[in-house]
Amino acid sequence: xxxxxxxxxxxxxxxxxxxxxxxxxxxxxxxxxxxxxxxxxxxxxxxxxxxxxxxxxxxxxxxxxxxxxxxxxxxxxxxxxxxxxxxxxxxxxxxxxxxxxxxxxxxxxxxxxxxxxxxxxxxxxxxxxxxxxxxxxxxxxxxxxxxxxxxxxxxxxxxxxxxxxxxxxxxxxxxxxxxxxxxxxxxxxxxxxxxxxxxxxxxxxxxxxxxxxxxxxxxxxxxxxxxxxxxxxxxxxxxxxxxxxxxxxxxxxxxxxxxxxxxxxxxxxxxxxxxxxxxxxxxxxxxxxxxxxxxxxxxxxxxxxxxxxxxxxxxxx
Numbered sequence: 001x002x003x004x005x006x007x008x009x010x011x012x013x014x015x016x017x018x019x020x021x022x023x024x025x026x027x028x029x030x031x032x033x034x035x036x037x038x039x040x041x042x043x044x045x046x047x048x049x050x051x052x053x054x055x056x057x058x059x060x061x062x063x064x065x066x067x068x069x070x071x072x073x074x075x076x077x078x079x080x081x082x083x084x085x086x087x088x089x090x091x092x093x094x095x096x097x098x099x100x101x102x103x104x105x106x107x108x109x110x111x112x113x114x115x116x117x118x119x120x121x122x123x124x125x126x127x128x129x130x131x132x133x134x135x136x137x138x139x140x141x142x143x144x145x146x147x148x149x150x151x152x153x154x155x156x157x158x159x160x161x162x163x164x165x166x167x168x169x170x171x172x173x174x175x176x177x178x179x180x181x182x183x184x185x186x187x188x189x190x191x192x193x194x195x196x197x198x199x200x201x202x203x204x205x206x207x208x209x210x211x212x213x214x215x216x217x218x219x220x221x222x223x224x225x226x227x228x229x230x231x232x233x234x235x236x237x238x239x240x241x242x243x244x245x246x247x248x249x250x251x252x253x254x255x256x257x258x259x260x261x262x263x264x265x266x267x268x269x270x271x272x273x274x275x276x277x278x279x280x281x282x283x284x285x286x287x288x289x290x291x292x293x294x295x296x297x298x299x300x301x302x303x304x305x306x307x308x309x310x311x312x313x314x315x316x317x
Contacts, residue, residue, distance in 0.1 A: 062301060065294045068264065068284035071202035072298055075210050075270070075279050082298070086202040089185050090283055093258030093266050094151040095205060096193030098212045098222075101148055103173045103191075104140070104159050105215055111141040113162075121157040125194050126260060130154045131238070136231045141217075146229065148221040150238040151257065153192040160191035167191070181207045196262035202281040205268055209279045213254045213270040222254050242267065243292055250299070253277075257291070267291040273302045 062082060069085040080086075117136045132146075132154040143159050146152040163170035167190070174188040183204035189197045200208075212218045225246060226239045241257045244250050255269035264284035271278055280298060285291035 062297070065282075065297060066286045066290040067282040067294050068286075069202050069281075070283070070294070070298075071206050071279070071281040072302075073206045073279040073281075075206075075213075075277050081278070081302070083202070086281075087185070089199050089201050091196040091260065091263035092193065092198055092200045092205065092283065093260045093263040094153075094193035095200075095208075095256050095258040095266050095268055096188060096191065096198045097147050097151065097156050097258075098208055098218070098256050098268070099174045099177060099188060100156050100159060100191040101144055101218050101221075102177055102208075102212060102215065103163070103170060104144055105217060106177065107163060107173070109140060109163075111139065111144075113140050114138070115140055115143055115158045115162050117154050117158055118161075120161060121154040123153055123192075123194055128153060128194065131236055133231055136229075138229060142227075142229055144217065145221045145224070145227050146238045148218060148256065149224050149227055149240050151193075151241050152238065153194060156192040157190075178204070178208075181211055183207055193258055194260060196260060202283060205281045205283075206279050209254065209268050209270050209281065212256075219254045222256055223252055242269075243289075244269070244295060265291045267295065269295065271299075273299055276302070278302065 065084070067084075069088050069090060070082065071080065071086040072082040073080055114137045117132050117134055117138075119134055121132075122134070123130070130153060132152060138155070140159065140162070143152075143155040147155040147159065157167075160167040160170040163173070170191060171188055174191065175186075178186045178188065181204075183200065186200040186204045186208075187197070189195050212222075223245055224240065226237055228235055228237050230236075240246070242252075242255050245252060245255070251272040253270045253272065255267065255271075258266040264286060265282075265288065266284065267280075267282045269280050271280065280295055282291045282294050285294055287293075
């Protein structure tokens with residue numbers, strides 16, 4: 001019956017083409033082909049309407065996002081505004097350091113205690129560089145500051161080493177905290193994010209962002225533009241790894257970036273857009289500036305849509 005209906009639709013289209021002026025005929029034929037194809041394949045009116053909404057200007061700018069996995073959430077109502085591969089487990093790179101910070105703060109250790117960078121903090125997994133010299137002494141607060149703001153890996157490692165019971169106990173505490181937050185698809189193996197075995201999902205990371213946003217130290221340290229430390233007779237200036245912090249168009253309350261080759265460019269943030277709190281999670285963005293561009297596109301979409309609907313990576317609601 002579907003084949004007969006398809007043949008009938010084609011006949012109607014051809015008849016209209018014969019009767020219409022040339023310009024209109026081309027339009028009718030071009031329109032008829034996809035419609036006939038859709039009906040011949042049993043697509044319902046609802047599916048056609050759904051496709052139309054997904055391709056409408058309201059959501060068109062979201063289809064250009066270059067991150068492999070995304071979640072945009074209203075943390076007040078818990079309403080998902082946009083998602084793409086939000087439940088897919090993947091490496092999260094230095095976004096890990098938000099959990100590192102939560103565990104450090106939750107342990108109630110003295111933030112003024114001096115910690116020492118040792119050979120144990122040198123990255124022998126990725127052989128990444130660091131501006132922290134072996135033997136450098138900084139307070140726990142300063143270590144946390146540059147770990148969050150500039151993603152300093154040796155600082156994050158030192159924070160884990162100086163936890164009661166050492167790094168192994170610290171990692172166990174990270175995973176325990178993930179369980180408390182309901183991050184069921186998250187696993188940590190070390191505190192820096194250098195290991196690709198540190199994995200999570202956008203859905204889980206949104207929970208982490210909401211929890212981290214509640215900590216004043218994390219809000220302050222992650223959004224400071226720069227911070228200077230003393231290393232012997234030398235002063236070292238660290239700057240924020242997130243270029244959006246310097247943008248006057250953004251009101252970011254908390255953020256964290258990350259990158260390793262397995263994870264791509266990652267970024268999470270808690271921001272205010274038109275007076276509305278929004279959590280954004282971007283994982284595996286392709287290109288050096290892709291995560292920032294994705295965030296700017298989402299922000300523009302939120303600004304231009306008074307009441308944005310939900311768009312599920314190809315499905316509009």
